[in-house]
Amino acid sequence: MILLKDILYKVTLESVTGNPNVPVNNIQFDSRLVGLNDVFVAVKGTQSDGHAYIKNAEDQGAIAIICEEMPSNFVNGITYVQTSDSARALAIIASNYYNTPSENLKLVGITGTNGKTTIATLLYQLFTKAGFKTGLLSTVKVVVADKEYPATHTTPDSLTINKYLSEMNEAGVEYCFMEVSSHGIHQMRTEGLHFAGGIFTNLTHDHLDYHSSFSEYRDVKKSFFDNLPKTAFALVNADDRNGQIMLQNTKAKKVTYALKSFADYRAQILENQFSGLLLKVNEQEVWVKLIGSFNAYNVLAIYAASELLGLSQIEALQYLSELTSVSGRFQYLISAKKITAIVDYAHTPDALKNVLETINDIRTKNENLITVVGCGGDRDRTKRPVMGKIAAALSSKVIFTSDNPRSENPETIIEEIEKGVEPLDYKKTLAITSRKQAIKTACQLAEENDIILIAGKGHETYQEIMGKRTDFDDYKIVQELLIELNK
Ligand SMILES: CC(=O)N[C@H]1[C@@H](OP(=O)(O)OP(=O)(O)OC[C@H]2O[C@@H](n3ccc(=O)[nH]c3=O)[C@H](O)[C@@H]2O)O[C@H](CO)[C@@H](O)[C@@H]1O[C@H](C)C(=O)N[C@@H](C)C(=O)N[C@H](CCC(=O)O)C(=O)O
Numbered sequence: 001m002i003l004l005k006d007i008l009y010k011v012t013l014e015s016v017t018g019n020p021n022v023p024v025n026n027i028q029f030d031s032r033l034v035g036l037n038d039v040f041v042a043v044k045g046t047q048s049d050g051h052a053y054i055k056n057a058e059d060q061g062a063i064a065i066i067c068e069e070m071p072s073n074f075v076n077g078i079t080y081v082q083t084s085d086s087a088r089a090l091a092i093i094a095s096n097y098y099n100t101p102s103e104n105l106k107l108v109g110i111t112g113t114n115g116k117t118t119i120a121t122l123l124y125q126l127f128t129k130a131g132f133k134t135g136l137l138s139t140v141k142v143v144v145a146d147k148e149y150p151a152t153h154t155t156p157d158s159l160t161i162n163k164y165l166s167e168m169n170e171a172g173v174e175y176c177f178m179e180v181s182s183h184g185i186h187q188m189r190t191e192g193l194h195f196a197g198g199i200f201t202n203l204t205h206d207h208l209d210y211h212s213s214f215s216e217y218r219d220v221k222k223s224f225f226d227n228l229p230k231t232a233f234a235l236v237n238a239d240d241r242n243g244q245i246m247l248q249n250t251k252a253k254k255v256t257y258a259l260k261s262f263a264d265y266r267a268q269i270l271e272n273q274f275s276g277l278l279l280k281v282n283e284q285e286v287w288v289k290l291i292g293s294f295n296a297y298n299v300l301a302i303y304a305a306s307e308l309l310g311l312s313q314i315e316a317l318q319y320l321s322e323l324t325s326v327s328g329r330f331q332y333l334i335s336a337k338k339i340t341a342i343v344d345y346a347h348t349p350d351a352l353k354n355v356l357e358t359i360n361d362i363r364t365k366n367e368n369l370i371t372v373v374g375c376g377g378d379r380d381r382t383k384r385p386v387m388g389k390i391a392a393a394l395s396s397k398v399i400f401t402s403d404n405p406r407s408e409n410p411e412t413i414i415e416e417i418e419k420g421v422e423p424l425d426y427k428k429t430l431a432i433t434s435r436k437q438a439i440k441t442a443c444q445l446a447e448e449n450d451i452i453l454i455a456g457k458g459h460e461t462y463q464e465i466m467g468k469r470t471d472f473d474d475y476k477i478v479q480e481l482l483i484e485l486n487k
């Protein structure tokens with residue numbers, strides 16, 4: 001059994017009361033899960049303070065408490081460890097407890113506002129095709145070689161990350177691709193992990209409810225690159241205005257990719273169609289089944305990362321052309337009456353603009369584009385009017401509806417979205433609170449060759465209203481409705 005002092009290796013300790021040589025069973029940061037001989041780490045959260053639950057953890061049999069502020073009474077037989085940052089300590093002890101699993105595989109973190117899931121998933125696909133045992137930690141799912149688990153977060157808590165990485169070690173996984181969200185970095189979920197590389201996609205408006213300003217959001221992302229070791233690569237999009245900022249203080253090998261700017265890896269879009277993209281990458285032509293110019297960036301990042309991780313140019317290009325789409329990202333069907341329905345996870349202004357522009361580039365003038373979109377509740381409110389404006393400006397007709405309202409009133413969210421619509425575009429808009437009804441109306445309005453875009457929820461298979469989740473799958477719903485309506 002592992003001893004408390006062993007898992008405290010590399011943790012900055014302020015004081016210890018009690019015996020550090022006690023054997024520990026498990027680590028918990030939620031008092032409700034504490035069992036006999038577990039270590040409880042008290043973390044200050046956004047809703048409450050883990051220090052308030054130290055007593056509960058003691059009552060449930062904790063052998064040790066790790067905290068920033070010592071409790072006023074100590075219980076005999078329990079060891080108390082004081083540290084300056086419990087969230088950081090949690091990440092380090094999680095890594096120690098699972099035998100530093102991130103050092104036994106090549107771990108690549110992907111960060112940025114949009115494109116993380118796409119790049120991580122396709123790198124997983126590519127390395128699997130290349131014959132390696134591969135792991136994935138993403139918004140959509142977690143995969144350990146070929147075993148899948150549902151994902152709860154884009155970047156899970158540090159304990160969960162290390163647990164999955166340890167399972168990957170046992171399964172002989174050589175490469176793992178993980179999404180690194182700004183919440184994840186800020187809450188120290190990725191602290192202490194040994195990265196072989198980091199990829200920066202782009203930085204646009206999102207999460208300004210959580211981060212106090214855009215520059216704070218940017219600096220959190222930058223800190224991920226600041227902390228990469230010099231053995232790693234830092235691969236950034238040089239066309240994004242924040243790309244160079246990510247590289248400012250990194251010790252890692254600096255590598256850039258771009259479509260427009262000067263960069264180490266460059267690509268050119270030769271053709272952009274509904275069936276895919278024809279790209280020129282490093283003077284070689286390659287056809288990929290992904291749609292939209294934003295995906296040219298994703299493909300280029302994947303290509304560069306593959307090379308940096310040791311694949312040959314020929315191998316990388318061959319596997320690129322075999323990649324299939326990612327669930328809920330520009331996932332489309334064509335109905336019997338030739339209506340195209342696209343489901344896409346665009347839930348930020350930039351993503352929505354990109355997807356709408358992609359469709360507008362591809363469609364002909366007499367095909368209508370009907371967009372169904374909403375915004376999540378209990379999340380950044382400032383993006384709502386911006387998304388409303390973009391949706392109305394770039395569509396023939398828009399139906400504003402609910403995304404996941406969570407604890408908020410759905411009608412209020414829709415009103416906030418509508419506030420951004422330009423007066424001249426107002427006549428194009430409708431508001432239907434029920435997402436299913438909104439999708440149905442879009443199907444009823446659509447005629448032969450028209451395009452329906454259902455944005456915001458992508459792969460999600462639920463809708464959360466007033467804190468309650470019910471089954472909801474945009475793709476299945478639109479598919480069934482088009483059949484039911486005989487369209
Ligand atoms: C706002 C946010 O990020 N919250 C995350 C945070 O919870 P919190 O700080 O609010 O926790 P809290 O409720 O204040 O509790 C504080 C501490 O007391 C403990 N506690 C609490 C109650 C109790 O009885 N006993 C007890 O010990 C809790 O376990 C916690 O350690 O830490 C938790 C554990 O890691 C996360 O599960 C939780 O994610 C919530 C569910 C969430 O919705 N997060 C979203 C916003 C998120 O993280 N999203 C990003 C993606 C964003 C993107 O880029 O698109 C992601 O990576 O998924």
Ligand SMILES: Nc1ncnc2c1ncn2[C@@H]1O[C@H](COP(=O)(O)OP(=O)(O)OP(=O)(O)O)[C@@H](O)[C@H]1O
Pocket residue numbers: 112113114115116117118119139154179181201202294295297298328329330344345346347350351352354355458
């Ligand atoms: N490189 C890109 N640049 C801009 N927009 C993109 C890019 N890649 C994907 N998108 C758009 O963003 C949406 C979300 O893509 P993806 O799921 O890959 O991003 P993500 O960064 O993982 O998002 P999340 O923060 O929710 O985890 C896509 O459905 C598409 O509309």
Ligand SMILES: N[C@H](CCC[C@H](N)C(=O)O)C(=O)O
Pocket residue numbers: 154347375376377379403404456457460
């Ligand atoms: N990772 C993002 C997902 C948003 C998806 C959208 N459907 C919503 O529910 O707001 C977040 O937690 O902000």
Ligand SMILES: [Mg+2]
Pocket residue numbers: 116117118138139140154179
């Ligand atoms: Mg994601």
